[in-house]
Amino acid sequence: MPSTTFRLGSRTLNLSNMDKVLYPDAGFTKGDVIHYYLSIAEVLLPHLKDRPITLKRYPNGVDGMFFYEKRCPSHRPSWVKTKMVPSRGKDGRIDYCLVNDVQTLTWIENLASIELHTLLSKAKNVQQPTMVVFDLDPGPPAGVWDACRVAIEMRDLFSRLGLQTFAKHSGGKGLHLVLPLNTKVTFDETKDFAKAIALLFEKNDPARVVHLMRKDLRNGKVFIDWSQNDEHKTTVSVYSLRARQRPWVSAPLTWKEVETALRTEKVDAIHFEADEVVARTQKMGDLFEPVVDDETETPARAELISRGIGAAEGRETGDRSWFREHAFASRAA
Ligand code: ATP
Numbered sequence: 001m002p003s004t005t006f007r008l009g010s011r012t013l014n015l016s017n018m019d020k021v022l023y024p025d026a027g028f029t030k031g032d033v034i035h036y037y038l039s040i041a042e043v044l045l046p047h048l049k050d051r052p053i054t055l056k057r058y059p060n061g062v063d064g065m066f067f068y069e070k071r072c073p074s075h076r077p078s079w080v081k082t083k084m085v086p087s088r089g090k091d092g093r094i095d096y097c098l099v100n101d102v103q104t105l106t107w108i109e110n111l112a113s114i115e116l117h118t119l120l121s122k123a124k125n126v127q128q129p130t131m132v133v134f135d136l137d138p139g140p141p142a143g144v145w146d147a148c149r150v151a152i153e154m155r156d157l158f159s160r161l162g163l164q165t166f167a168k169h170s171g172g173k174g175l176h177l178v179l180p181l182n183t184k185v186t187f188d189e190t191k192d193f194a195k196a197i198a199l200l201f202e203k204n205d206p207a208r209v210v211h212l213m214r215k216d217l218r219n220g221k222v223f224i225d226w227s228q229n230d231e232h233k234t235t236v237s238v239y240s241l242r243a244r245q246r247p248w249v250s251a252p253l254t255w256k257e258v259e260t261a262l263r264t265e266k267v268d269a270i271h272f273e274a275d276e277v278v279a280r281t282q283k284m285g286d287l288f289e290p291v292v293d294d295e296t297e298t299p300a301r302a303e304l305i306s307r308g309i310g311a312a313e314g315r316e317t318g319d320r321s322w323f324r325e326h327a328f329a330s331r332a333a
């Protein structure tokens with residue numbers, strides 16, 4: 001197997017099969033994958049830092065078989081950092097790779113780890129999510145523009161409560177809406193909170209939104225997947241490539257772009273490939289930068305969470321009307 005020695009800072013890596021085509025339709029090779037990740041590393045690495053990662057590996061390209069790899073491969077170089085996380089599995093632990101530097105990033109990409117899936121928490125406290133994620137999945141014939149509509153309504157709700165949210169394309173079919181926290185909170189709280197929001201949106205617009213995962217309920221609607229807010233679940237990282245037909249990326253979007261996509265239904269305008277994402281980042285910087293360490297600890301959040309939990313549990317208190325009134329103030333006006 002052809003291999004190249006690659007010197008990167010203080011480390012030497014052996015890279016193999018750089019010419020192997022991993023995306024046949026695009027002629028995108030393993031060398032191109034590594035080149036993309038090296039080009040985006042500066043903005044990507046802060047999002048991966050100290051986060052247990054699951055590698056989704058495609059040794060024979062996007063059309064071949066793939067596997068999720070939670071355990072950091074045992075043949076790793078000695079300098080690759082790992083974090084042991086207790087697990088329910090057979091030996092009771094998983095040593096996850098931590099991708100904190102460009103050398104580790106290059107090493108995992110040499111293993112054809114096209115997609116990077118991270119926990120919503122960091123290694124030092126895997127029980128504390130650093131963000132809330134709403135995974136917006138359009139069920140055909142609903143399209144990503146419908147997910148844009150929901151994302152905008154959610155942004156408006158959160159913004160009235162003084163909370164800033166960020167949108168990215170999943171790189172696949174839908175959108176991800178992220179609410180940074182970076183404060184002391186538990187998955188129980190964030191999951192309840194996300195569920196309450198999803199339920200609220202479903203109740204407000206049942207023809208277009210659904211909060212249950214069942215596929216048959218999704219036709220023509222946007223499924224707000226709140227259940228991703230779980231200690232054991234991963235979400236594809238911002239700037240990760242997706243193993244689809246073309247080297248599409250889970251790319252951060254401006255709200256203006258999301259609004260335009262909703263208005264025009266031109267979905268290509270928010271679905272970016274590797275080279276476009278590198279160019280955008282050079283121009284726009286990292287649109288997701290505040291997600292890394294912006295701290296959200298506001299009275300509004302605490303109030304929303306407690307009232308949200310009430311709504312999720314279906315408690316018929318004054319809470320729900322308060323919640324609805326605030327959530328959809330602009331419509332009522
Ligand atoms: P799309 O927009 O096409 O839905 P997505 O990345 O949001 O893309 P989902 O199927 O909605 O894909 O799943 C959300 C997240 O859950 C993924 O990004 C991934 O990290 C995780 N996930 C989904 N399926 C699995 C699986 N079988 N094993 C491990 N993680 C998974």
Ligand code: MN
Pocket residue numbers: 135136137170174175
């Ligand atoms: Mn999704």
